[in-house]
Amino acid sequence: MAGALLTVQDLRVGFLTEQGLVRAVEGVSFDLEPGQTLGVVGESGSGKSVTAKALMNLLPSYAQVGGTVDFDGRDMFAMAASREKHFWGVEMTMVFQDPMTSLNPVKKVGEQIAESLRVHLGRSRRDALAEAGDLLEQVGIPEPGARLTQYPHELSGGLRQRVVIAMALACGPRLLIADEPTTALDVTVQKHILDLLDDLRRARGMAMILITHDLGVVKGRADEVMVMYAGHTMEEAPTTTLFAEMRHPYTEALLETIPRIDTPSHTRLVPIPGRPPEVIEVLDGCPFAPRCRYSIARCLTNQPDLTSHGAGHLCACHAPVGTPSGTQARSANESAGTTATGLDMDQFTRNVPVADPGQSGAEG
């Protein structure tokens, strides 16, 4: 796409382990335009964090990486290690989940922020520290002057994450990758950090990739959402489209299985049976098929390709939700009482659950 800041094509990442090749990311492609936010949603093992690290070229050397990552006309994988150093922080930067492990515990907060300003932008020590103070103010830290001389352990979790954000933004990057930036924080602080990221992104015209396991976090914050499962992109769409007309059964299942704050207590949750797959074996069919209410025979043998379902809406499914083939597949499964992968359809609808020793093998 013309004008894209970041273009990822057919990204593949594998790790060779004793058990075999772990295919952590399998053919992920997307574009990100300047100033836009992409939400990447997935569970543990979905490949969302590995994707982020691959974009930054932060993966360990034993990772087997394929595909291309193009940042503003530059091929990230072809970049020399010596140039990479001047790329991180200045062009592209990252905020991680746990603020304590991203900060150096024996260095003062101000010096940690000033360091990147001195290294990348050649500021003098004094200028860099003054700028660090301004940055702390921008990320909403009270008494920024006093904080500069504090150590990370003197700050609360929320303040630490603000410091990490200040560090990430110090050199004015054009892309910020936030990998579960609020998962380790309390709910009241979580909202403040997400709002802060959004405000800063807007003020600086920066692009952002927001990685999370929580669909609620990307709702209203991301322009586009990509749902990942077992290393594959299952569905990608503009955020409002995704929530209004989701096509992938996994997206639908995720939304239905999470308790809502406004639903009365003791509302029975629609479970997703089984658990996320080990990404070691090579799958012929769709990775979600064994847990899917819509699965048909084809799901077991042919991996679905991403197909278009309207403007910017891609979905990889043989029987998408809300389409004739999906409706037909689900009602056929319901009348048969089982899916193509042998999943008991009863468990989705029954009200008072009864223990069923017959399917005790499958679950999480």
Add this chain to the structure above:
Amino acid sequence: MAGSGTAHLRGHDEMVLRVENLVMEFPAGHHQVVHAVSDVSFDIRRGETLGIVGESGCGKSTTARAIVQLPPPTSGRVVLDPGTDRETELTALVGEDLRQVRPRLQMIFQDPISSLNPRRRVRDIVGEGLHIWAEESDDERIRARVDEVLEAVGIDPTVAANRRPHEFSGGQCQRISIARAVVLEPEILICDEPVSALDVSVQAQILNLLEEMKLRYGLTLVFIGHDLSVVRNVSDRVIVMYLGKVCEVGGADALYSAPAHPYTRVLLASAPEPASTVDGSEAAIGDEIPSPMDPPSGCRFRTRCPRADDRCTTEEPILRTLDDDHFVACHYPTAAGPSGA
């Protein structure tokens, strides 16, 4: 936030547990004291699920542990079967007497993998309590009972019983933890963040399983959580805690549909998808939680509260009735209620 007060206690009818004026303090060195739980009271009706919700450091886990006397509280009473001839005051028991009561209360924890002994087989983990409490060694009966409970939690005993915890996923380990807890037929099951470490697609399975176990074994649940939606889903009654005190108590649906305490409203507004009963802007409060070593005077929430005034600094709000089974500890609650102070 006050937490002190007992207006929300409900007499003795059918109550299985009553906690009165629970205080938990820990020495922090340099003559300082961590006030983890300060004067908290509540009761639980038989067959009810009590949710305790709050952020880290609010004392919810400490409260749960104090119920099972791990460790015993600094002061306060924990009474089983209050007001009946079976009344047992846990806080008055020590040694063998306390040990004899323990099977009636069981716990499951947040991290399912670390709460199972990695070197033991599933059959031995689940059966240990039975072996300890069996009148005489009756291996056949214990074996059958373990199989039955494993099946009830959705684990196939023929496949799983001889395996060790590392061969199972987090969700399966949590099922095994639940089996270990219910095998002794406890009256009260205390669940301390039981789904926080699980993937969202597995969370619903465990929540549904807990409901199922509750019906099947006639359990009373105490459910500790930080996720407001999850706590509402499982609970009949909810306690909101902040910095060692109770803010608000009420029936789950009443409390969520008419949140009265400013802190409850902040929590509901801060959720990734805010509750419809509050305005998203109500989440705008300071991030800094005061130190539990030096909690604020008066109302402990006042340093972050948008409504706080001088009265909140000097006078601690006491829990008072707002509505039928809805209580709040605030001088300026949202809903119109009888002025308690």
